[in-house]
Amino acid sequence: MKKIRKPIQIAALRFEKPSAIAGEPGSIETEVVALCDDGSIWTILGNDNEWVPLPPIPQDQLREDWLAAVGEELVSGFLVQRNAISGILEEYRQELRLAFNSHESAKDAAKAVNAKLQAHR
CATH class of the missing domain: 1.10.246 (Serum Albumin; Chain A, Domain 1)
Incomplete structure (x- = not known):
């Protein structure tokens, strides 16, 4: 049976993303970072992007x-x-x-x- 990766710790970061059009206000973006039970760390930016694994931490x-x-x-x-x-x-x-x-x-x-x-x- 395939083991399912589960998040064990989650952090959310909010920041202002500048507008591509001069003079218009930027948008508020959210990045979520998750540490999983297999030791991997993943991040996603916004609501409609895909989860991306971060490089492994050297041992x-x-x-x-x-x-x-x-x-x-x-x-x-x-x-x-x-x-x-x-x-x-x-x-x-x-x-x-x-x-x-x-x-x-x-x-x-x-x-x-x-x-x-x-x-x-």
Whole structure:
């Protein structure tokens, strides 16, 4: 049997939408956002639009797994000492966060970090 998605929390936002015609008043629009029991978040604007899913919220474990993969790439592909990995990941935390959020592969992120490490030697 197919599980039915159910909203567990709903928020409504009202705002003024400017008129497309100069000098005419805008309209009041309503956007509804719903958090569902399957973890998805949906939004709808106005009464006659369709519900649209918002992108999933990243999970910390995914980032931790990705960082571990970056560390493994540094050790195996660039011969960085394993005991130096945690310090390197901390030092390049901001760049790695941006790379993760940009969906860059762990291999490409390790390559970029290695290039910076080599430039500092």
